[in-house]
Amino acid sequence: MKIMEHTFQIQIPRVKLGTQGLEVSKLGFGCLGLSGILNTPQSHEAGCSILKEAFNKGITFFDTSDLYGHEGDNEIMVGKALKQLPREQVQLATKFGLIISEDFQCHVKGTPEYVRQCCEESLKRLDVDYIDLYYPHRIDTTVPIEETMAELKKLVDEGKIRYIGLSEANVDTIKRAHAVHPITTVQMEYSLWTREIEEDVIPLCRELGIGIVAYSPLGRGFFGGKAVTESLPTGSMMGAHPRFNEQNLEKNKVLYSRFANLAAKHGCTPPQLALSWLMHQGDDVVPIPGTTKIKNLNVNIQSLGVKLTPEDLKEITDSIPISEVYGERDHEVVSKYNYRFANTPLKQ
Numbered sequence: 250m251k252i253m254e255h256t257f258q259i260q261i262p263r264v265k266l267g268t269q270g271l272e273v274s275k276l277g278f279g280c281l282g283l284s285g286i287l288n289t290p291q292s293h294e295a296g297c298s299i300l301k302e303a304f305n306k307g308i309t310f311f312d313t314s315d316l317y318g319h320e321g322d323n324e325i326m327v328g329k330a331l332k333q334l335p336r337e338q339v340q341l342a343t344k345f346g347l348i349i350s351e352d353f354q355c356h357v358k359g360t361p362e363y364v365r366q367c368c369e370e371s372l373k374r375l376d377v378d379y380i381d382l383y384y385p386h387r388i389d390t391t392v393p394i395e396e397t398m399a400e401l402k403k404l405v406d407e408g409k410i411r412y413i414g415l416s417e418a419n420v421d422t423i424k425r426a427h428a429v430h431p432i433t434t435v436q437m438e439y440s441l442w443t444r445e446i447e448e449d450v451i452p453l454c455r456e457l458g459i460g461i462v463a464y465s466p467l468g469r470g471f472f473g474g475k476a477v478t479e480s481l482p483t484g485s486m487m488g489a490h491p492r493f494n495e496q497n498l499e500k501n502k503v504l505y506s507r508f509a510n511l512a513a514k515h516g517c518t519p520p521q522l523a524l525s526w527l528m529h530q531g532d533d534v535v536p537i538p539g540t541t542k543i544k545n546l547n548v549n550i551q552s553l554g555v556k557l558t559p560e561d562l563k564e565i566t567d568s569i570p571i572s573e574v575y576g577e578r579d580h581e582v583v584s585k586y587n588y589r590f591a592n593t594p595l596k597q
Contacts, residue, residue, distance in 0.1 A: 261307030266460030267433035277310035279539035284318030300330035314344035324374040347386035359389030361400035384414040388591035398429035417588040439463035466536035472523035497575035524552035
């Protein structure tokens with residue numbers, strides 16, 4: 250297969266995310282999986298070697314969060330990797346405000362004091378002077394978004410963060426936040442089997458000049474064959490995910506086999522076709538797949554070599570009808586913070 254042979258030849262293009270000046274690699278790297286949840290946690294040494302390999306191949310946009318890993322362990326790991334890389338060439342994104350308790354209950358906090366506290370703690374764990382892109386991980390529906398944004402704006406003014414993003418924010422919240430300080434990017438779940446943002450969030454982002462960062466671009470590994478052609482990794486919590494539970498997975502496997510046939514037709518692997526489809530949605534869409542394996546990292550990068558026509562894109566979209574996807578897109582504990590419900594009170 251041609252695409253598979255020449256990994257070193259693929260140049261990862263640079264794109265502008267939003268209109269505030271942030272430029273990133275067209276393919277980013279989601280760091281969550283390096284610290285478990287989706288699979289067995291990696292050692293810091295192993296995690297750093299993957300991040301360095303990604304950077305050496307042209308991926309410069311790394312996405313982490315204070316939530317990932319035990320007590321911010323993922324940020325500490327990313328910080329160690331940054332010590333071995335030219336810091337000014339990396340676009341570092343991290344997030345705050347989503348708290349998961351020991352009994353696996355979720356809370357969201359976006360008060361100004363908490364924004365500042367989290368930012369200071371992330372800067373320490375990452376051991377950096379500034380964060381390129383800082384997001385509320387979910388929207389606090391008890392705090393006016395203007396108050397959260399006012400504190401984020403102060404952090405920009407102080408040089409602690411450079412750009413502000415939002416994650417899982419609805420149209421009203423994005424508009425109100427953008428009025429306080431320009432939003433650079435909105436991070437949303439976006440993949441072939443999760444496309445609801447095409448109706449509302451994407452059109453608004455394009456109108457306001459805001460970039461789109463697509464998390465879980467491979468459907469939490471589904472389009473890479475997770476739980477279909479290969480078993481779920483040891484330590485993975487994905488078996489409890491609504492789309493991966495026994496009953497729904499059996500039905501979703503039909504979609505995968507149809508999609509795998511289409512990928513074969515295009516001379517690429519299913520994850521390459523899924524990522525290529527996303528990247529063809531526009532220069533303002535940047536997927537952030539993560540992986541713990543160099544082999545998968547190379548496969549993801551090669552997706553940039555898959556060229557698709559408008560007819561191909563339609564055929565690919567039609568191969569995964571949303572009405573035939575079984576299961577909610579997120580765990581029940583987190584789904585109440587889905588962007589559709591992310592209204593914040595009006596500022597008094």
